[in-house]
Every structure is written in structure tokens, then in C-alpha cells.
Amino acid sequence: MWEALKRFYHRMGSPKWFFDISIKWSPWFLWIGSALMAVGVAWGLAFAPADYLQGNSFRIIYIHVPSALLSQSAYIMMAIAGLVGLVWKMKMAFVVSKVIAPIGATMAVMALLTGAIWGKPTWGTWWVWDARLTSMLVLLFLYFGVIALHNAIENEDMANKAASILAIVGTINIPIIKYSVEWWNTLHQPATITLTKKPTMAPEMFIPLVCTILGFYCWFAVWVIARTRNEVLWRERRTKWVKRYVSEHMQMTPSPASKGGR
Amino acid sequence: MHPQRKQRLIIILFMLSGIGVAVALLMTALEENINLFYTPKDIAAGKAPKHQSIRAGGMVVEGSVKRDQTSLVVQFDVSDGAENVTIEYDGILPDLFREGQGIVALGALNDDGIFVASEVLAKHDENYMPPEVKDALDKAHQDKAYKDGDASTTSGSEYGKKPANYNLGGQSYNADKGGE
Numbered sequence: 387m388w389e390a391l392k393r394f395y396h397r398m399g400s401p402k403w404f405f406d407i408s409i410k411w412s413p414w415f416l417w418i419g420s421a422l423m424a425v426g427v428a429w430g431l432a433f434a435p436a437d438y439l440q441g442n443s444f445r446i447i448y449i450h451v452p453s454a455l456l457s458q459s460a461y462i463m464m465a466i467a468g469l470v471g472l473v474w475k476m477k478m479a480f481v482v483s484k485v486i487a488p489i490g491a492t493m494a495v496m497a498l499l500t501g502a503i504w505g506k507p508t509w510g511t512w513w514v515w516d517a518r519l520t521s522m523l524v525l526l527f528l529y530f531g532v533i534a535l536h537n538a539i540e541n542e543d544m545a546n547k548a549a550s551i552l553a554i555v556g557t558i559n560i561p562i563i564k565y566s567v568e569w570w571n572t573l574h575q576p577a578t579i580t581l582t583k584k585p586t587m588a589p590e591m592f593i594p595l596v597c598t599i600l601g602f603y604c605w606f607a608v609w610v611i612a613r614t615r616n617e618v619l620w621r622e623r624r625t626k627w628v629k630r631y632v633s634e635h636m637q638m639t640p641s642p643a644s645k646g647g648r
Numbered sequence: 649m650h651p652q653r654k655q656r657l658i659i660i661l662f663m664l665s666g667i668g669v670a671v672a673l674l675m676t677a678l679e680e681n682i683n684l685f686y687t688p689k690d691i692a693a694g695k696a697p698k699h700q701s702i703r704a705g706g707m708v709v710e711g712s713v714k715r716d717q718t719s720l721v722v723q724f725d726v727s728d729g730a731e732n733v734t735i736e737y738d739g740i741l742p743d744l745f746r747e748g749q750g751i752v753a754l755g756a757l758n759d760d761g762i763f764v765a766s767e768v769l770a771k772h773d774e775n776y777m778p779p780e781v782k783d784a785l786d787k788a789h790q791d792k793a794y795k796d797g798d799a800s801t802t803s804g805s806e807y808g809k810k811p812a813n814y815n816l817g818g819q820s821y822n823a824d825k826g827g828e
Contacts, residue, residue: 435778439744444776473657509769510742514752516684554660558668562675569675571683571705573752578774587776 399476401618402627408611415611419604426597434591446504448595451579452602454497457525458560460490460606464532465557468550480546481621483553484536485613489606491529498522509573517566518574521559528556542621685752691763692731698757704733705752705771713747726751737765744770 397403430448437444464486471479501519502512513519532549539545567576579585585592622628649657675682685705686696696702706726713724720739724747725732735753745751750771755764777785 435780437776438779438782439749440772440776447776469657469660472660473653508742508744508772510744511767511769514684514769517682551660551663554664555667558664558671562671570679571685571687573684573769573771575772575774578776586774588778588781590778591776 399478401478401481401622402625404478405615405618405631408615412608412611415604415607419601419608422597422601422604426594426601430591430594430598434594435588437591440508443504443507444591446500448598450497450500450504451595452599453493453500454522455599456602456606457490457493457497457522458563459603460486460493461525461528461553462557462560464490465550465553468553471546472550472554477621478618480550481614481617482610483550484546485617486610487529487532487536487549487553489609489613491526491533493606494522494526494529498526514573516572516574517570518563518572521563521566524559525556525563528552528559531556687728688726688731688733689728691733691757691761696757698759701754701756703752703754704735704763704765705750706733707750708745708747710747726753733763734761735763735765735768737768739766739768741768742770744772 426448431445434445436442464483467479467483467486470476471483498519501522505514506512532553535549535552536545539548566572567574578587579592579595587595619628619632685703688704688706690696691704696704704726706728709725709727709732713722715722721736722738722741723734723736725734727733735755737753737755745768750773752769752771753763753765754767754769757763
């Protein structure tokens with residue numbers, strides 16, 4: 387078991403191996419994710435009952451909670467990948483760490499926007515500087531920082547190191563986001579779904595939410611794989627296998643000036 | 649593990665824990681400022697400044713809402729289970745405002761200890777349920793209260809069996825018992 391894991395880890399370190407194998411994983415994530423999203427969205431928006439207090443406006447939860455959860459999970463993945471890259475000098479880990487950042491940032495923006503849209507009819511305000519909302523905004527800025535470091539530093543090795551260190555340090559914010567609603571007085575309510583307790587939500591509202599959450603994670607996997615493949619092609623552009631792959635799959639010769647395909 | 653890798657890992661973990669401790673100290677020092685609102689308990693203890701723009705929050709006490717007949721002025725009490733604060737507000741309340749619901753008000757304390765609010769926000773709790781379930785739960789509570797001869801068990805409840813726990817100021821309190 388341990389040996390198999392070790393072999394998998396060493397294989398993952400090979401950009402070519404990942405490039406060849408990942409194309410087979412993508413469709414699975416895409417179709418399972420799409421099915422889950424179709425069920426979750428249709429059930430959540432059309433069939434789940436309205437909330438006794440909020441009416442129909444609660445339905446934004448089917449986008450808000452998955453995107454908020456994913457923005458935090460993606461951050462942890464980005465930081466772990468960065469740590470693996472820094473400690474074990476694994477090229478592929480840096481690639482994954484880099485490509486997750488814009489996706490996570492997108493999720494954080496979605497969580498903040500849908501939260502504001504929900505907040506106006508429910509609380510009576512778009513935004514309030516409470517601990518939960520502010521720490522989520524900090525998460526978005528951390529993502530911006532990681533993206534900016536990758537883009538600002540010309541040298542790839544330096545950029546990888548700097549961005550990974552920022553990503554790792556930023557993980558301190560994750561428990562702050564999670565426990566903000568317990569440590570301080572906030573306008574945001576405490577968690578409805580926890581791993582340890584029964585959800586404080588009716589099952590006919592909760593099951594579609596689980597579907598959209600899992601659907602988001604599957605789509606996230608598709609997106610990460612696609613971006614990783616592009617990044618691998620770019621970073622390995624001088625190797626023989628990439629040259630061969632590109633010449634087989636494209637009629638035209640790639641122009642060296644453009645960072646195309648990203 | 650290769651000694652060089654081990655060293656790198658230790659350096660990173662050291663850095664992370666150092667910054668973590670710094671952030672934790674900062675958060676503790678700034679606790680008063682991170683809290684969005686003062687609880688009625690804080691106000692009763694004199695922790696909240698008077699005549700200064702602050703936020704106060706709590707559950708609207710059942711039966712405490714008094715509306716002026718000729719204007720929008722409304723007066724109600726909020727409670728955190730331990731203490732009560734009277735809030736006066738001239739304006740339109742949010743849709744979710746009702747007795748037993750959590751609110752957060754922006755305003756200032758006057759000399760009489762009344763909190764004059766310029767903005768009232770509704771605080772939603774973590775419970776989601778369809779109206780029929782809510783009705784059934786309320787009915788069950790009333791029946792139970794009737795049977796027990798105890799009228800104090802009629803407020804909202806968590807989905808399921810347990811009475812609602814509202815989180816205010818870090819300490820949860822049991823709304824059904826009116827707090828301990």
C-alpha cells in the first residue's frame with residue numbers, strides 16, 4: 387500500500403505522466419459533476435420548499451455555500467502543493483499551486499457577491515465589517531497576492547518560491563474564517579453544516595445543497611486539470627515530448643512570442 | 649527523510665507558527681474591535697461607551713415591541729439571556745424583524761441607558777426549514793407546554809428536537825430557558 391502510494395507520488399512528479407493520464411480523468415469529473423449540478427440546481431431552485439422566514443431568497447445558498455467552501459478548500463490545496471514544492475522540490479506541485487490561485491479567487495468573489503445579494507433582503511445591508519465577511523475579503527486579497535507574485539516575478543523558480551511562501555503563511559486565515567462566527571460577535575450566522583453534528587436544515591433543502599457542493603468540487607477538478615495541462619505544456623515547451631505533442635495536435639507552428647493557450 | 653528536506657520543512661513550519669502566534673496575539677489584543685456589536689450584558693456592565701456610535705445586538709424580547717401610532721418610531725427590548733437593553737428606532741425595520749429574532753442595531757446610548765438606533769439589521773440564525781415544519785414544531789411546543797403547564801417553551805426551535813441555541817457574543821444560550 388505504502389509502496390503503491392510512493393510510486394504514485396513519484397509518477398505525479400513527472401509532467402509527462404500527468405499530462406498523459408489526466409486527459410482520462412477529466413471526463414469522469416465533468417460528467418459526474420454536471421449530473422450532480424443538474425440535480426442539485428433543479429431540486430434546489432424548483433422543488434425544495436421555501437424557508438419559513440426568508441422565503442425564496444434562501445435559495446442563493448445553493449451557490450453561496452459551495453463557492454465559499456471551495457474557495458477555502460482550494461486555498462488549503464494551493465498551500466499544501468506549495469509546501470510540497472518547496473520542501474521536496476517537486477515541479478508539478480508548483481504547477482498545481484499556481485493554477486489553483488485564479489480558480490480559488492473566482493470562488494471567493496462568487497461567495498462574496500452571492501453573500502451580498504443575500505444579505506440585502508435578509509439582514510438589510512449589502513455589507514458589514516464583521517469578522518466573517520472581513521476574513522473572507524482577506525482570503526480574496528491573499529489569492530490576489532499569490533497571483534500577483536506569479537505574474538510579477540520573471541524568474542520562474544523565484545516566483546514559485548515567493549508565491550508558495552505567501553500561500554503557506556496565508557493558511558492562518560483559514561481557521562480564522564471558520565471560527566470567526568464563534569470567536570466574535572458577527573452578523574453572519576454560525577455554520578448550518580458541520581462534520582460532527584446533524585445539519586440544522588430540513589433534509590429536502592439539505593440534500594440538493596450536498597449535490598451542488600459535490601458538483602462544484604468535481605467541476606473544480608476539471609478546471610484544475612485543464613489549467614495544469616496548459617501550464618505543463620508551457621513550462622515543458624523546450625522538451626521533446628511537448629514539441630512532438632504540439633506538432634501532432636496543431637497544424638500551425640506555435641509562435642514563440644505568445645504565451646498562448648493559457 | 650533527507651536532512652536537507654527536513655531542514656526546509658522545519659524552517660517553513662517555524663515561520664508559519666511564528667506568524668501564527670503573532671496573528672493570534674494581534675487578534676486577542678483587538679478583540680473588542682473585531683466584535684461587531686456589544687451584547688446587552690456588555691452594556692449593563694458599562695463596557696460600552698455612551699454618546700458614541702456603536703452597535704448593539706441581541707434577541708428581540710417577546711411582547712416588548714411598542715409602535716408609535718402616528719410615526720415610524722418603534723421601541724423594543726433586546727436580550728442576550730442575561731440582561732436587557734431598550735432600543736428606540738425611527739425608520740423602516742427589515743423584513744425579518746420579529747419578536748424572538750436576533751438583530752444588530754447601529755446607534756448610541758443616551759443618558760437614560762436607552763439605545764437610540766439609526767439602523768437596524770436582522771440577524772439570521774443557522775436554521776432553515778419549510779413553513780409547514782415550523783408550524784408543526786410550534787404546535788408541538790404549544791401542546792407540550794399545555795401538557796406541562798409551562799408556557800416558557802413556546803419559542804422557535806432548531807430543526808429537530810432540541811430547543812434553539814442562539815449564538816450571541818461567543819456564548820450560546822438557550823432561548824427556551826431564557827438563558828442561565
